[in-house]
Amino acid sequence: MLERPYWLTLVGMQNNPNFTSSPTLKILPAYTGLNTVEAILQVPRARRLLWLEILFNDQLDLQSWQNHPDVQDAYQKACQWFTTYRSLIQSVLPLVSLPLDNGKIDQRDYRTFAEALQFVSNQS
Numbered sequence: 001m002l003e004r005p006y007w008l009t010l011v012g013m014q015n016n017p018n019f020t021s022s023p024t025l026k027i028l029p030a031y032t033g034l035n036t037v038e039a040i041l042q043v044p045r046a047r048r049l050l051w052l053e054i055l056f057n058d059q060l061d062l063q064s065w066q067n068h069p070d071v072q073d074a075y076q077k078a079c080q081w082f083t084t085y086r087s088l089i090q091s092v093l094p095l096v097s098l099p100l101d102n103g104k105i106d107q108r109d110y111r112t113f114a115e116a117l118q119f120v121s122n123q124s
């Protein structure tokens with residue numbers, strides 16, 4: 001269970017001056033071929049990668065899906081990875097910021113994380 005109300009901060013990315021109200025996907029279309037959050041939530045593999053989109057896409061607005069359990073799980077995982085690798089992420093993508101969550105991360109996801117970080121750094 002979430003220890004704090006993440007959904008108060010989920011759309012906190014709106015404070016970013018580059019924020020747009022449409023859910024513009026940057027990573028998952030390349031990884032999955034899917035272009036909408038609705039489509040991503042229908043495909044198990046895409047749902048498992050949603051945390052990367054949340055982690056690296058500071059323009060993503062998930063307010064419409066804030067009560068969806070898979071989105072909540074992906075958001076929490078993104079916050080945990082952001083906390084663990086904040087310096088690295090912000091050295092590549094300075095505008096990305098998520099609430100801190102000191103929960104444990106699964107290091108088996110590191111390769112996926114590193115590949116996605118490289119992908120978004122090449123897009124910037």
